[in-house]
Amino acid sequence: MDRSDADMASVEFSAYRTNLSHHRTGLSDHRTSLSEYRTDLSTHRTDLSIDRTEMSMRRTGMSFQRTRLSAERTLMSVIRTSLSLIGFGFTIYQVFGRLIQVPGVRLEAHAPRNFGVALVVLGIAMLVLGMAYHVNYMRELRAERAAMMGEGLVHGDSRYPVSFTLLTAAALLVIGLLAIASMVFGVAPFG
Numbered sequence: 001m002d003r004s005d006a007d008m009a010s011v012e013f014s015a016y017r018t019n020l021s022h023h024r025t026g027l028s029d030h031r032t033s034l035s036e037y038r039t040d041l042s043t044h045r046t047d048l049s050i051d052r053t054e055m056s057m058r059r060t061g062m063s064f065q066r067t068r069l070s071a072e073r074t075l076m077s078v079i080r081t082s083l084s085l086i087g088f089g090f091t092i093y094q095v096f097g098r099l100i101q102v103p104g105v106r107l108e109a110h111a112p113r114n115f116g117v118a119l120v121v122l123g124i125a126m127l128v129l130g131m132a133y134h135v136n137y138m139r140e141l142r143a144e145r146a147a148m149m150g151e152g153l154v155h156g157d158s159r160y161p162v163s164f165t166l167l168t169a170a171a172l173l174v175i176g177l178l179a180i181a182s183m184v185f186g187v188a189p190f191g
Helices: 003-099 111-150 165-186
Strands: none
Touching: 003 111, 003 165, 111 165
16 A cells, blocks of 8 residues: 555545544534433423422312212112102002902902002112212211312312202102101092
8 A cells, every 4th residue: 555545544534533523522512402401391390290289189179079979970870769669659559559449359458558658668768878878978078078178189179069969869758758658648748
């Protein structure tokens, strides 16, 4: 290899090293930019953490409302079943009570009343148990919510309204008791 080939190889090698050096400087600048960006993110992360905590508290507060509404739906199911039992019992009492008066039909005199009263009593018992369960569950849910509000874990902006479902259940209970009185004692309003 002669001197000019060696000089040319040295120039090429030097240019290659210079390009590598520029590339390394660019990577270093990029790493510095990333470090600055990470510092900015760290500053914003504190703000985001506060926002996330706030969102979590609100979500927990809304979950209490969803749980309350779920308990209302459960009580509505109890009301539907109780209403069916009470209505069916009273209907049996009325229909079969009149059927006894038809010539040729052989039924005991008190059989329709006894069976009807049994169904109405079953409906009322189910309703009373459902109402007691609902009231107890709501009391526990309110206590849990109050404890979490006291610890600052949940927002308590929204309050628990009066349960119209529970009021409806109480009205149905009165109607069921009146139905039993009507069936057993033959008194108004259903007699």
